[in-house]
Amino acid sequence: MHTGRAYLECLPREKAWELWHGKLEAAAYFADVPVELVPVVQSLGRVTATCIYAGQSVPHYNGAAMDGIAIRAQDTFGASETKPVHLTLLRNHEPFIPGGCYIVDTGDLLPAETNAVIMIEDVHIEDALAEIIAAATPWQHVRIIGEDIVVNEMVLPEHHVIRPPDVAALLAAGLETVEVISRPIVTVIPTGTELVPRAQDLKPGAILDVNSHMLCAAVTEWGGQGERHEIVPDDYEQIKQAVITSLKTSDMVITNAGTSAGTEDYTARILAELGELLVHGVAIKPGKPVVLAICNGKPVIGLPGYPVSAMLTAELFVRDILRERQKLPLPEVPVMQAVLARQLYSYVGVEEYVRVSIGKIQGKTVAAPLSRGAGILSSLIKAQGVLAVGAASPGLQAGAAVEVRLFDPQQPETVLAVGSHDLALDILGVFLKRQAGKLLTAANVGSMGGIMAIKNNEAHLAGVHMLDEKTGEYNIPFVNKYLPKGNWQLVRLAKREQGLMVLPGNPENIKGLADLVRKNITYVNRQRGSGTRMLLDYLLKKQGISAGDMDGYEKEVSTHMAVAATIKAGAADTGMGIRAAAQALGLEFIPISHECYDVILNFPPEDNAAEAIIGILQSAEFRQEVERLGGYDLTEAGTVMAVNTM
Numbered sequence: 001m002h003t004g005r006a007y008l009e010c011l012p013r014e015k016a017w018e019l020w021h022g023k024l025e026a027a028a029y030f031a032d033v034p035v036e037l038v039p040v041v042q043s044l045g046r047v048t049a050t051c052i053y054a055g056q057s058v059p060h061y062n063g064a065a066m067d068g069i070a071i072r073a074q075d076t077f078g079a080s081e082t083k084p085v086h087l088t089l090l091r092n093h094e095p096f097i098p099g100g101c102y103i104v105d106t107g108d109l110l111p112a113e114t115n116a117v118i119m120i121e122d123v124h125i126e127d128a129l130a131e132i133i134a135a136a137t138p139w140q141h142v143r144i145i146g147e148d149i150v151v152n153e154m155v156l157p158e159h160h161v162i163r164p165p166d167v168a169a170l171l172a173a174g175l176e177t178v179e180v181i182s183r184p185i186v187t188v189i190p191t192g193t194e195l196v197p198r199a200q201d202l203k204p205g206a207i208l209d210v211n212s213h214m215l216c217a218a219v220t221e222w223g224g225q226g227e228r229h230e231i232v233p234d235d236y237e238q239i240k241q242a243v244i245t246s247l248k249t250s251d252m253v254i255t256n257a258g259t260s261a262g263t264e265d266y267t268a269r270i271l272a273e274l275g276e277l278l279v280h281g282v283a284i285k286p287g288k289p290v291v292l293a294i295c296n297g298k299p300v301i302g303l304p305g306y307p308v309s310a311m312l313t314a315e316l317f318v319r320d321i322l323r324e325r326q327k328l329p330l331p332e333v334p335v336m337q338a339v340l341a342r343q344l345y346s347y348v349g350v351e352e353y354v355r356v357s358i359g360k361i362q363g364k365t366v367a368a369p370l371s372r373g374a375g376i377l378s379s380l381i382k383a384q385g386v387l388a389v390g391a392a393s394p395g396l397q398a399g400a401a402v403e404v405r406l407f408d409p410q411q412p413e414t415v416l417a418v419g420s421h422d423l424a425l426d427i428l429g430v431f432l433k434r435q436a437g438k439l440l441t442a443a444n445v446g447s448m449g450g451i452m453a454i455k456n457n458e459a460h461l462a463g464v465h466m467l468d469e470k471t472g473e474y475n476i477p478f479v480n481k482y483l484p485k486g487n488w489q490l491v492r493l494a495k496r497e498q499g500l501m502v503l504p505g506n507p508e509n510i511k512g513l514a515d516l517v518r519k520n521i522t523y524v525n526r527q528r529g530s531g532t533r534m535l536l537d538y539l540l541k542k543q544g545i546s547a548g549d550m551d552g553y554e555k556e557v558s559t560h561m562a563v564a565a566t567i568k569a570g571a572a573d574t575g576m577g578i579r580a581a582a583q584a585l586g587l588e589f590i591p592i593s594h595e596c597y598d599v600i601l602n603f604p605p606e607d608n609a610a611e612a613i614i615g616i617l618q619s620a621e622f623r624q625e626v627e628r629l630g631g632y633d634l635t636e637a638g639t640v641m642a643v644n645t646m
């Protein structure tokens with residue numbers, strides 16, 4: 001039965017954490033932790049449960065620390081260059097006699113009754129006699145018993161993360177096993193009737209379960225042991241049973257999806273029934289509907305279904321709980337100060353996490369926001385970090401100082417591309433990494449957004465394809481108009497084939513733009529300001545076709561792929577876009593025109609990146625790789641179309 005009550009109360013993140021952590025602490029979740037014995041040779045990264053004491057001394061015998069002769073020190077007293085001492089060389093099995101010595105190698109057991117070693121380079125051996133010209137001090141060049149570790153001495157303290165030299169020290173101290181804190185077992189239960197386990201089972205409306213694998217991987221990264229439960233459909237009793245069963249074998253249970261207000265979102269009610277529901281709803285975005293509960297003294301957490309929400313809430317509410325349970329140190333979060341590349345609106349009352357690409361441009365570090373949708377998993381892949389827009393903030397202005405939480409403290413040198421995206425840019429990124437060791441990061445904001453980013457020194461590179469209706473010329477009039485200053489150059493990347501996409505077999509027999517005004521032909525358009533829309537308007541005007549006579553001119557979508565998907569779904573007969581999009585969805589393509597996709601490069605003169613990029617664009621390897629995508633002509637790639645050095 002659905003109660004209709006959506007959320008308890010959206011708590012601020014800090015409050016939710018305090019409640020969550022406080023209750024777990026009160027339940028002794030961080031104190032009573034299971035331990036286990038593991039072979040020392042498999043203990044890397046584990047955390048010692050107790051202090052570990054040596055079972056034997058290291059070394060456990062007195063041994064030679066150098067190659068040389070083992071002697072009794074008092075036999076050498078008084079030796080000098082003018083009064084050398086001669087010692088008798090004894091064989092290994094011969095008993096020691098005063099004035100005798102043995103040849104030893106580093107690590108050899110020191111022969112009985114000797115107490116020092118003289119290095120071989122300080123000895124002259126002739127006729128079974130060793131001549132020395134300096135006195136030795138007792139125990140010189142000898143590794144004495146326990147020099148390193150003494151039996152019963154503490155080798156490692158408790159709650160110590162075992163590193164490679166620790167493995168060696170434990171073994172040297174005579175230990176074969178070590179008591180460590182057990183890895184917390186975390187069962188991840190993917191819920192949702194729409195979920196399927198394998199890509200081959202996908203059909204419209206079905207969703208591939210990727211989150212459970214992502215969350216198990218995250219648990220592993222945080223020291224735990226992720227156990228994936230099989231998919232449970234949206235059924236109150238089945239989810240409840242899955243949680244009950246999982247609780248028996250786990251230290252923590254994560255359910256994924258079903259946290260929100262939908263008719264089949266049961267998580268919160270189930271957890272309230274099974275234990276104490278602490279939180280349902282945190283004032284964060286993404287991740288608002290997260291559910292936190294304690295059942296049988298164990299944390300049970302309902303993570304939202306959208307992948308980005310699931311990942312970010314796991315980082316907020318799972319990671320440090322697991323680390324603390326294992327006594328693992330909480331790593332310091334690396335942060336970087338940056339300026340925001342463009343304006344960001346945000347909801348007041350929720351803390352919003354925006355994934356960003358980062359680049360250092362003309363001396364300042366710029367953070368360019370990426371797609372914000374909770375379902376846009378690729379934003380987490382492309383981003384170098386996340387910035388939090390505080391709950392009280394309605395948003396941030398372009399140029400605002402922000403602090404970015406970095407995913408990786410080691411930031412490679414980046415080339416930040418802001419503008420219109422094209423598949424060729426991804427390939428440029430691969431070449432740039434190979435040849436110049438730089439990472440190409442991209443934020444897609446359209447051509448005009450790219451020009452503005454260059455103008456404000458907030459991008460190294462901008463992809464642009466803008467047609468000037470008056471001259472029929474691409475890009476050059478725009479850079480000259482909007483970028484009167486700055487150290488930029490406009491470089492040709494490709495000519496892209498633009499055309500009409502139609503269903504396979506071209507059922508309406510569309511041949512060109514003139515067909516768009518035919519009765520019964522429906523069109524799907526690109527949004528105003530997009531390069532494709534500019535091109536269509538230009539060509540319509542040139543051919544004297546009135547947009548008003550078209551059915552669907554007003555129907556707008558915002559990507560090439562969305563045009564293709566609309567036609568594929570039968571919601572329009574045709575629409576304009578690039579060949580690669582038609583190819584991707586198996587549509588037929590009627591070529592209409594070519595457009596010029598160029599890049600504006602913005603690097604200081606001393607930076608060789610611009611040169612490297614132009615070199616790549618001109619290379620045969622790059623051209624071939626891009627042309628293979630279909631619909632690209634790279635004959636002019638790498639040609640500088642316009643420059644400005646003001």
Ligand SMILES: Nc1nc2c(c(=O)[nH]1)N[C@H]1C(S)=C(S)[C@@H](COP(=O)(O)OP(=O)(O)OC[C@H]3O[C@@H](n4cnc5c(N)ncnc54)[C@H](O)[C@@H]3O)O[C@H]1N2
Binds near residue numbers: 209261374
């Ligand atoms: N009326 C309202 N609707 C929604 C609200 C709201 O406040 N009022 N909140 C939205 C927010 S915010 C989020 S986040 C989501 C959370 O949704 P649920 O946790 O209930 O999850 P589902 O609706 O079942 O799934 C959301 C989405 O994620 C996909 N999904 C689920 N599991 C997986 C998985 N294992 N692997 C990959 N993808 C998965 C699922 O198919 C859906 O597409 O609710 C909003 N709605």
Ligand code: MOO
Binds near residue numbers: 284287309374
């Ligand atoms: O909380 Mo949801 O994750 O904002 O989309």
